[in-house]
Amino acid sequence: MIYTDVLIIGGGPAGLTAAKMTCEAGLSTLLIDRSHILGGQLTKQTHKFFGSKEQYAKQRGFDIATILQENLQNFPNLTFMLESTVVGLYEDKVVTVLQRNEYKKISAKVIILATGASEKFLAFENNDLPQIMGAGALQTIVNQYQVIPGKNMVMIGSGNIGLIVSYQMMQAGIEVKAIVEANDCIGGYKVHASKLKRLGVDIKTRTTIKRAIGTEKLEAVELIQVDSNFKEIPGSSEIIETECLCVSVGLSPQHQLASMINAKTAYIPQLGGFVPLLNDQYMTSVEGVFACGDMVGIEEASSAMMEGYLTGLYVSQYLNEPHPESEQLIEHYHQQLHELRNGLFGNKTLIGIQKRKEKLTNAP
Numbered sequence: 182m183i184y185t186d187v188l189i190i191g192g193g194p195a196g197l198t199a200a201k202m203t204c205e206a207g208l209s210t211l212l213i214d215r216s217h218i219l220g221g222q223l224t225k226q227t228h229k230f231f232g233s234k235e236q237y238a239k240q241r242g243f244d245i246a247t248i249l250q251e252n253l254q255n256f257p258n259l260t261f262m263l264e265s266t267v268v269g270l271y272e273d274k275v276v277t278v279l280q281r282n283e284y285k286k287i288s289a290k291v292i293i294l295a296t297g298a299s300e301k302f303l304a305f306e307n308n309d310l311p312q313i314m315g316a317g318a319l320q321t322i323v324n325q326y327q328v329i330p331g332k333n334m335v336m337i338g339s340g341n342i343g344l345i346v347s348y349q350m351m352q353a354g355i356e357v358k359a360i361v362e363a364n365d366c367i368g369g370y371k372v373h374a375s376k377l378k379r380l381g382v383d384i385k386t387r388t389t390i391k392r393a394i395g396t397e398k399l400e401a402v403e404l405i406q407v408d409s410n411f412k413e414i415p416g417s418s419e420i421i422e423t424e425c426l427c428v429s430v431g432l433s434p435q436h437q438l439a440s441m442i443n444a445k446t447a448y449i450p451q452l453g454g455f456v457p458l459l460n461d462q463y464m465t466s467v468e469g470v471f472a473c474g475d476m477v478g479i480e481e482a483s484s485a486m487m488e489g490y491l492t493g494l495y496v497s498q499y500l501n502e503p504h505p506e507s508e509q510l511i512e513h514y515h516q517q518l519h520e521l522r523n524g525l526f527g528n529k530t531l532i533g534i535q536k537r538k539e540k541l542t543n544a545p
C-alpha cells in the first residue's frame with residue numbers, strides 16, 4: 182500500500198494546478214494519469230488560447246501543458262505516476278491503480294478527482310466505418326502522432342471544438358469539405374467561424390448526417406437538411422465524397438469514479454450531463470473526496486485551471502495545513518473565475534453550477 186496526504190486523479194490543467202497548491206501547502210501529493218504525458222487535453226491543442234495573461238492567453242495548448250508542469254518542478258513532496266489508470270475507488274479513500282499490467286493500492290487522506298470529459302457521439306447508419314472518429318481522436322492522430330487520416334474530411338458540429346479542430350486539420354493539409362450543424366446558427370465563437378469561411382469552408386446550418394457510405398472504409402457521407410424541429414426535409418439530401426468524418430457534438434463529464442463511491446450525482450444539461458454534486462469548497466457528498474475541472478461541468482482549460490487552484494487551496498484548509506496565502510488566493514481565483522464566466526457561454530455554466538449546489542442541499 183502507498184500512503185499520501187493528497188491523491189490527484191488526472192493530470193490535465195485542473196489536476197496540475199490543484200497539485201501546485203497542495204504542494205505549496207506542504208502536503209505530500211501523488212498525481213496519477215493514465216497517459217504517458219501530463220497536460221490532459223492541452224497536449225493535443227496546437228492553437229493559441231483566448232483569456233487573460235494569467236490563463237496563458239496567446240500561448241498554444243501544448244505549451245501551456247509544459248508551463249503547468251514546469252510550475253511543479255522542485256517539489257520534494259510531489260510524486261507522479263504515469264501510464265496508470267485508476268480502476269477502483271472506495272469510500273475509505275483507497276484506490277486501485279493499474280500501472281503497466283501491475284495493480285497497486287493507494288491510501289489517501291484526500292482524493293481530488295480531475296478526470297476531465299469524454300466525447301459524445303451520434304447514431305447514424307454505418308457510424309462504425311474506419312475513418313469516422315471524434316475530435317479528440319482526430320487531434321491525437323494528427324497533432325500528436327503526425328498521421329493524416331485522409332486527404333479531406335467533413336466535420337459534424339460547429340461548436341468551438343468543431344471549428345478549432347477543422348482549422349487545425351487545414352493547417353495539417355487536410356481539405357475540410359464541409360462543417361455541418363443541425364442548429365440554425367453556428368455554435369462556437371464567430372471569430373473562428375469567420376476565419377474558416379474566409380478560407381472557403383462551407384458551413385452548412387440546419388443540416389445533419391443521415392448515413393456514412395463505404396464498405397471497407399468511409400467513402401462518402403449523405404447529409405440532409407432539417408427543419409426547425411430537427412425533422413429531415415425530404416428530397417434535401419446531398420452526397421459528399423470524403424476520406425474522413427469527424428463527429429464533434431459535445432463532451433460528457435467523466436463522473437464514473439465519483440459514482441463508484443456513491444457520491445451524489447445529477448444530470449445537469451448546462452454542465453454537459455451527469456456530474457457529482459459539490460459544496461462551495463469543491464467537495465463531493467463523500468467526505469474528503471473533491472472534484473474539479475471538466476468532470477464537474479464542461480468549460481474550458483482556463484476555468485479548469487482556476488478550479489484546480491481553488492480545489493487545492495480548499496483541500497489544504499480541509500487538512501488543517503492551509504496554504505500560507507490561502508485566503509488571498511481563494512479570493513483571487515474566485516474573481517478570475519467570475520470574470521471568465523462573464524463571457525459569451527458563461528451564463529449557461531452559472532445556471533448549471535447553481536443547480537449543482539441546490540441539488541446537493543436538497544438531495545436525500
Ligand SMILES: Cc1cc2nc3c(=O)[nH]c(=O)nc-3n(C[C@H](O)[C@H](O)[C@H](O)COP(=O)(O)OP(=O)(O)OC[C@H]3O[C@@H](n4cnc5c(N)ncnc54)[C@H](O)[C@@H]3O)c2cc1C
Pocket residue numbers: 190191192193194195196213214215216220221222223226229230231265266267268295296297298316317320341342345346435473474475476480481482483484485
Ligand atoms: C479541440 C479542443 C479545443 C479546446 N480549446 C480550448 C481553448 O482554446 N481554450 C480553453 O480554455 N479550453 C479549450 N478546450 C477545453 C480544455 O481542453 C478542457 O476544458 C480542459 O482540458 C479540461 O481540463 P481537465 O483537467 O478538467 O481535464 P483534461 O484536460 O481532460 O484532463 C483529464 C486527465 O485525466 C486523466 N484521466 C481520466 N481518467 C483517468 C483515470 N481513471 N485514471 C487516471 N487518469 C485519468 C486523463 O488521461 C487526462 O490527462 C478545448 C478542448 C478541446 C477538446
